Amino acid sequence: MGRKKEVFKPINPEEVKLYACGPTVYSYAHIGHFRAYVFVDTLVRMLKYNELKVIHVMNITDVGHLTDDASQGEDKIEKAAKKEGKTAWEIAEFYTKDFFDAMKKLNVQKPEIVCKATNHIQDMINLVKKIEENGYTYRTSDGIYFDTSKLSDYGKLAGLNIEGLKEGARIEKNPEKKNPTDFALWKFAKEGEKRQMEWASPWYSHSFPGWHIECTAMSMKYLGEVYDIHTGGVDHISVHHTNEIAQAEAATGKEFVNYWLHNEFVNINGEKMSKSKGNIYNMNDIESKGFDPLAVRYLFLTAHYRSKINFTWESLKAAQNTLETLREHMKLLQEEDKKESKLEKIQEYKTKFLEFINDDLTISEALSLMWQLIRDEEKINNQDKYNLILEFDKVFGLGVGEIKTEEIPEEIQKLVEEREESRKNKDYQKADEIRNKIKEIGYKLQDTKNGIKVRKI
Numbered sequence: 001m002g003r004k005k006e007v008f009k010p011i012n013p014e015e016v017k018l019y020a021c022g023p024t025v026y027s028y029a030h031i032g033h034f035r036a037y038v039f040v041d042t043l044v045r046m047l048k049y050n051e052l053k054v055i056h057v058m059n060i061t062d063v064g065h066l067t068d069d070a071s072q073g074e075d076k077i078e079k080a081a082k083k084e085g086k087t088a089w090e091i092a093e094f095y096t097k098d099f100f101d102a103m104k105k106l107n108v109q110k111p112e113i114v115c116k117a118t119n120h121i122q123d124m125i126n127l128v129k130k131i132e133e134n135g136y137t138y139r140t141s142d143g144i145y146f147d148t149s150k151l152s153d154y155g156k157l158a159g160l161n162i163e164g165l166k167e168g169a170r171i172e173k174n175p176e177k178k179n180p181t182d183f184a185l186w187k188f189a190k191e192g193e194k195r196q197m198e199w200a201s202p203w204y205s206h207s208f209p210g211w212h213i214e215c216t217a218m219s220m221k222y223l224g225e226v227y228d229i230h231t232g233g234v235d236h237i238s239v240h241h242t243n244e245i246a247q248a249e250a251a252t253g254k255e256f257v258n259y260w261l262h263n264e265f266v267n268i269n270g271e272k273m274s275k276s277k278g279n280i281y282n283m284n285d286i287e288s289k290g291f292d293p294l295a296v297r298y299l300f301l302t303a304h305y306r307s308k309i310n311f312t313w314e315s316l317k318a319a320q321n322t323l324e325t326l327r328e329h330m331k332l333l334q335e336e337d338k339k340e341s342k343l344e345k346i347q348e349y350k351t352k353f354l355e356f357i358n359d360d361l362t363i364s365e366a367l368s369l370m371w372q373l374i375r376d377e378e379k380i381n382n383q384d385k386y387n388l389i390l391e392f393d394k395v396f397g398l399g400v401g402e403i404k405t406e407e408i409p410e411e412i413q414k415l416v417e418e419r420e421e422s423r424k425n426k427d428y429q430k431a432d433e434i435r436n437k438i439k440e441i442g443y444k445l446q447d448t449k450n451g452i453k454v455r456k457i
């Protein structure tokens, strides 16, 4: 993995331990999320294609993610609950279901372990206690904070200029914080505030976890103190993942994760997604415009995960057309082809495919290779092409293996035979009449190298 042809080495050579930051379930999953999880899914598929066992853990943030993404503001779930007149638990349940429904439509495989923050409160308390015992915390009126000045390499993931941050600190929302980069490990409910989601903790009777501690506590619980891969969007680098590293390394003294992989953003019509622009599209927006969710997946596969992608309805239409062409080819490739394949040519395609996917997940090149294979007139027959594409699709996840040749009704089969008879007898007028009749019923005839083929119009 990595552009420098760095060889990816899991800690345990047979098993990859991977943690993906999951959704905060307070609103509909949107196209930015779709990209993040299609990326993780292709990564997992690529690892499995390399015959590695993968333990893929993803969290569901159903508490503690505050509106400013740091340590201040309202809890996103509680805020949505007030707005929609539901309980916080109902909000979390509703949007978790929406998330997984969307993932299923995108053919994203469910992680081996999905863990909810609210089910792991004690694990988080234990981790904060450990960080506290190691001397990295202090208490303010609204929570237990992490003192980032105590960790000499704080910010190493993002290359943060801590001194610069200190000097440039603008108006700090929380004057009790010792350093601008300090963050809440554990938050206290405000005086007189009745939260729906709150727990007793060693620090305060009405309290709840900070967002960053959730991912560290849950990933360490399921994958151990040190594991292989952690993923998330690029927006997580400077705060969320930086703080995850700080928490883990303050607790264990060990380097937390070996490989951090971040996917870039999706722009919409060249602009950032934002509520005010009304360009945050969810699955309903995509389907109500008549698009196949897998066209979204195809579109994402055409760009490298570390490049921004510009989403437009036109680009989605183009992706959908290409996907439909691919499906047509998969039907055609199920036709008999007596040509003999050159085995070394098949091997060549397999080798190239593996090179592309293993070169930092260069899926777009692997897709081009597949199209090259489809167009390869010389050395590979239909069956071998079909089987190779099915194998490649284990990584693409476009579901092309489910495309079957159409069942042709008996009535049509009979007409085709009758037409053949007429042609043999040189009764071309009758043959044409039968062809028209077949067309009226909704089928067309095509002459191919292997004889007459019938297709649904």
Ligand SMILES: [Zn+2]
Residues within 6 Å of the ligand: 020, 021, 022, 215, 240
């Ligand atoms: Zn996370």
